[in-house]
Structures are given as C-alpha cells and as structure tokens.
Amino acid sequence: MELTSKIFVAGHRGLVGSAIVANLNQKGYSNLVLRTMDQLDLRNQQSVDSFFADEKPEYVFLAAAKVGGILANSSYRAQFLFENLQIQNTVIHESYIHGVKKLMFLGSSCIYPKNAPQPMNEEVLLTGPLEYSNEPYAIAKIAGLKLCDSYNQQYGTNFISVMPTNLYGYNDNYDLRNSHVLPALIRKLYLGRCLEENNFEAIRRDLNKYAQEGITSTSIQHEIEKLLSSQGIGYQNVNGIPQITLTLWGTGSPLREFLWSEDMADACVYLMENVDFKDVIAIRESQGFKEIKNTHLNLGTGIELSIHDLAMMVKNIVGFSGKVLFDPSYPDGTPRKLLDVSRLHALGWNHHVELEDGIRRVFERYI
Numbered sequence: 001m002e003l004t005s006k007i008f009v010a011g012h013r014g015l016v017g018s019a020i021v022a023n024l025n026q027k028g029y030s031n032l033v034l035r036t037m038d039q040l041d042l043r044n045q046q047s048v049d050s051f052f053a054d055e056k057p058e059y060v061f062l063a064a065a066k067v068g069g070i071l072a073n074s075s076y077r078a079q080f081l082f083e084n085l086q087i088q089n090t091v092i093h094e095s096y097i098h099g100v101k102k103l104m105f106l107g108s109s110c111i112y113p114k115n116a117p118q119p120m121n122e123e124v125l126l127t128g129p130l131e132y133s134n135e136p137y138a139i140a141k142i143a144g145l146k147l148c149d150s151y152n153q154q155y156g157t158n159f160i161s162v163m164p165t166n167l168y169g170y171n172d173n174y175d176l177r178n179s180h181v182l183p184a185l186i187r188k189l190y191l192g193r194c195l196e197e198n199n200f201e202a203i204r205r206d207l208n209k210y211a212q213e214g215i216t217s218t219s220i221q222h223e224i225e226k227l228l229s230s231q232g233i234g235y236q237n238v239n240g241i242p243q244i245t246l247t248l249w250g251t252g253s254p255l256r257e258f259l260w261s262e263d264m265a266d267a268c269v270y271l272m273e274n275v276d277f278k279d280v281i282a283i284r285e286s287q288g289f290k291e292i293k294n295t296h297l298n299l300g301t302g303i304e305l306s307i308h309d310l311a312m313m314v315k316n317i318v319g320f321s322g323k324v325l326f327d328p329s330y331p332d333g334t335p336r337k338l339l340d341v342s343r344l345h346a347l348g349w350n351h352h353v354e355l356e357d358g359i360r361r362v363f364e365r366y367i
Contacts, residue, residue: 008057011064019265084140121340165300169261244322249330252308300339
C-alpha cells in the first residue's frame with residue numbers, strides 16, 4: 001500500500017475497524033474511505049456495487065460484522081449467521097468485480113473446534129464440532145475465509161484472512177446484555193465499586209451513558225438496585241459477612257487469550273503492507289502442506305489465563321473490594337481457546353501490549 005492509496009475500512013466505528021483506522025492515520029495513510037451503516041448497508045449488494053463503482057477503493061479491510069458475547073450469540077442465532085454471510089459475500093464479491101488490489105478479511109478464533117488440540121494452529125480448522133453457543137457466527141466466518149481462498153484460486157485475487165483471538169480496547173461494546181467478557185467485567189465491577197461507595201449518582205451517569213438500560217437522573221435507588229441485581233451485582237452474605245458481590249456465569253475455569261485492539265490493528269496493517277496470499281502459501285509449503293487451504297493467519301499473543309484470574313485482575317484494577325462469585329448452572333462456553341501464532345511470528349510480527357497494562361488503559365478511558 002502507498003500512503004496515498006484509496007483504502008476502504010468496512011466497519012470503521014467498531015472495536016476492530018476504529019483501531020485499524022487509528023493505526024493507518026498514525027502511519028500517514030491519507031486517503032481512507034469510511035461509511036457508516038446508515039450511509040452504506042453492506043448487506044445490500046446493489047448498494048455496495050454502486051459504492052465500489054463510484055469510489056474505486058484499491059485496498060479493503062473487511063472489519064464489519066454483527067458481533068456479541070455468549071448471550072447475544074445464543075439469542076440471535078439466525079441474525080448472526082444471515083447478516084454476517086450477507087456482509088462478507090457482498091464485500092468480497094464486489095472487491096473482486098471492481099479489481100481491488102488486496103483485501104483483508106477479519107474473522108474470529110471461534111472458527112476452531114470446541115475441543116481442538118491446544119494451542120490451535122491454522123490446520124485444525126474443520127477437524128471437529130464447533131462450540132454450540134457461537135456456531136452460527138463461526139460458520140459465517142469459516143465461509144468468509146473459504147470464500148477468500150476460493151476467489152484467490154479461481155480468479156487470482158490477493159485476499160488474505162486473519163483470525164484474531166479475543167480482542168479488547170477503546171470503542172468496545174459495554175452493553176450489559178450483549179458485550180464480550182472483558183468489557184462486561186470492567187463495567188460490572190465498576191458499577192459494583194460505585195454500589196460499595198453508595199455512589200448512586202455515578203451509577204446513574206454510567207447507566208445514562210448507555211440509554212438502553214432505562215435509568216434516568218431521576219430514577220430512585222430501588223430501581224437502580226433492581227437493574228444491577230439482574231446483572232449479578234448486589235448485596236449478599238458471604239460466610240456470614242454482608243458485602244457487595246458480582247456473580248458471573250459459569251465456573252471461571254475456561255482459559256482465554258486476549259489481544260489489545262491496537263496491537264491487532266498494527267498486525268493487520270503490517271500484513272497488508274508486507275504479506276501477500278502467495279507468502280502464506282509459501283509458509284505452509286515449508287511446513288509440508290501442499291493443498292491450498294487453511295491459508296488464514298492466527299492473530300494473538302500465545303498467552304492465556306482463566307476467566308477467574310481475569311476477573312481478579314480486573315477487580316484489582318477497578319478497585320472493587322467485594323466478592324466475585326461464579327454460578328456453574330450457566331454455560332462456560334469453549335473450555336480453552338489458545339492460538340498458535342507461530343506463523344504470524346515467522347512473518348515478522350509480535351504483540352507489544354501485555355494484558356494488565358491494556359486493561360488499565362481501557363479502564364482509564366472508560367471512567
């Protein structure tokens with residue numbers, strides 16, 4: 001990519017897309033094309049075709065997707081499958097039709113089998129059943145990376161796919177019903193701290209910021225406590241001692257890996273600048289793989305911790321002094337999801353920001 005190349009970042013207001021835009025701006029790329037969903041519905045092929053014909057982007061980052069945590073994935077299974085397929089099929093196809101020089105498709109580590117050998121390298125794709133709770137989203141992402149592979153082989157395009165691990169960072173989704181685990185922990189533990197401090201004004205401000213919670217500046221204390229209780233935040237006796245507690249779904253035992261969103265963006269831009277589809281084929285061939293498949297690249301740190309330990313880390317950073325409890329009657333999700341990032345390292349990129357430092361940065365921005 002040249003600094004003046006026309007670059008379309010699809011999904012530029014989300015966690016992933018906004019970090020990519022920030023990284024491109026920092027590196028001096030000056031010709032970015034951005035559209036909100038109101039301006040361009042990526043599910044509508046006719047609209048996307050007109051957009052590509054008018055704007056003629058040379059490079060595309062496909063970061064747009066319908067995303068959410070375990071509750072959202074379980075509740076909106078049809079939407080997660082249909083809408084993500086629509087977005088991917090439309091943008092990838094129109095990129096081919098209009099001669100885009102290079103496209104990057106961003107997927108997710110949930111594409112791998114629930115009980116895949118750990119750490120998961122790219123070759124374990126489709127070797128076993130998926131985790132049921134996010135199966136529709138995973139199937140959509142698998143279809144997207146296979147679409148990129150297939151267009152490359154049939155039409156000679158230069159489309160590459162990356163599969164990031166769990167991401168966190170600025171511009172995350174803090175919706176109490178639909179967010180991923182880390183932003184949910186940050187927000188709930190902060191609200192728990194405010195409850196400990198009897199600071200209902202701070203709670204009102206926080207809940208007002210995300211209007212879907214239905215709390216206003218005039219809401220009475222009982223209404224606020226009822227809402228917090230529905231999110232696992234409330235008063236309990238623990239070992240005979242009354243205190244504020246946060247109850248989380250599951251056992252706390254699943255292991256997860258987290259990547260700072262700005263590191264993810266740096267990896268994406270690095271790969272777009274330095275790595276082509278042929279380079280990914282070459283690295284696979286050097287490992288003895290002859291078929292052209294599984295050409296996606298894992299993006300992560302190669303470091304994991306349990307949900308319990310993550311909760312304790314966030315608890316300390318936020319300053320919540322109550323008790324964090326776990327309810328094993330709720331699902332855990334996939335037991336372990338650690339990515340093998342050896343191919344990424346071999347291509348010259350490593351992560352920079354460690355998890356505790358990243359969480360501190362996010363919390364400082366959040367408050």
